[in-house]
Amino acid sequence: MTTDSDHVKQAITTNREGIDALIAALATPALEQVTQSAIDLIFAMKGRLIVTGLGKSGHIGSKLAATFASTGTPSFFVHPSEASHGDLGMIQGDDVILMLTWSGETRELSDIAAYSRRFGVPLILLTGNGESSLAKAADVVLALPRAREACPHNLAPTTSTMMQLAMGDALAIALLQKKGFTETSFHRFHPGGKLGASLTRIADIMVPPEDLPLVRPDQPVIDVIAALSDKSFGIVGIVDGAGMLQGVVTDGDIRRYLERQSDAPMQKAMRETFADAIMTRDPITLEPGRLSARALHTMQERKISAAFVVEAGKPVGLVTVLQLLNVGAA
Missing domain, CATH: 3.10.580.10 (CBS-domain)
Structure with missing residues (x-):
């Protein structure tokens, strides 16, 4: 008889398969090259990294914006619906947009994509569909490998969101190292709590x-x-x-x-x-x-x-x- 514990193990195994697929994809020249392009684009920007996404991708994007900001890359999250009702004004010409959408067809993101094209704001797309409509509008497309979701119906975003999170965190860490962001630098953004205490001189x-x-x-x-x-x-x-x-x-x-x-x-x-x-x-x-x-x-x-x-x-x-x-x- 299949137990609850078996279901947990199966979900974790499926998630791990997604990460393994991502690691394998990053070893290919195609994804390696566009990853480097994304890093170079963010590193060279004069403004902020604007992270956006809807639904589960939006939740991942919100976390990633916080990670970028705390590791030396100025960043904040813009909700696509709010962007369509005035928050597009938060995005400036010297910013870079990092857009998360697994399908690449999220309709609510179209206004931000159009704004980026109109005003020349570089757009990086983190997606599971490199042939999507939004991919065609982006400057850099980080097309992650398709992987089965941990959900037994292959519907609930689980493995896909974990892959987005892993890739976003990896970009933040690569930029941290490229910027020479030290422990002392880290302390400037983490003065409170246990982490702040550990980073005290x-x-x-x-x-x-x-x-x-x-x-x-x-x-x-x-x-x-x-x-x-x-x-x-x-x-x-x-x-x-x-x-x-x-x-x-x-x-x-x-x-x-x-x-x-x-x-x-x-x-x-x-x-x-x-x-x-x-x-x-x-x-x-x-x-x-x-x-x-x-x-x-x-x-x-x-x-x-x-x-x-x-x-x-x-x-x-x-x-x-x-x-x-x-x-x-x-």
Whole structure:
């Protein structure tokens, strides 16, 4: 007996077949060439990318407009019905239109297509029908391979919309890379929420210089322990007379040192041994511009709970794993 789980697996398999067909099509010179033409056209535009579509294609288009906008390509969605009642004025001559329609015959898109022809606004069509009426009006036609819908009746837009989404996202990512859009650039458009926290620079959250636990190499171990206790960061920086970071001592270093000195006189262990004798040289450090998510990854990978932020060899801040987790970096 066929179960609900079997239906889910079959739908996913059908969707995957559509993606496989799209990957295969992109390997052909025809689709590869027009894809490059679409990327070049959007990259060179002086205005905005106007995304439009109706029904399920419209929902995909709305999402794609948001993705383009958040990855460095100015973009917004125009509903075709609203366009026919005044919103065509939102489209300027230096824009590019990306139109989504699987059939290529969506009547409601004809006004936007006509407007693009009349005023010379470049039109890119993302469709499943490269021979359609709208395809004949477009400058660039991204004709995706025909694939069976996951719907058992081959009617509800499922596989086709997923292919449109995949192709649109791929164009956005290709443009992101072509523009040299960095993580720092990304943060300008994503300042809020978990993503914003992950993209925050270390310099914006680190412990400031005046609060750093620092001692000189010639100070005794007892002073190092006092600095650890006073600041409670689990780490102390060892700096020379010029303020350059020479090494670090952690709670673990102190614990291991005292275990080795268990039979030694307390006076010698605490007051006659100096910081440079127990410090870890060449410690893991971070730069002020490092993003929180990358800093957290580095610290977890190296199994350290705190690190100094260094600029030109001098400690200018300090950050802990707990700090990064508290601000939402992940």
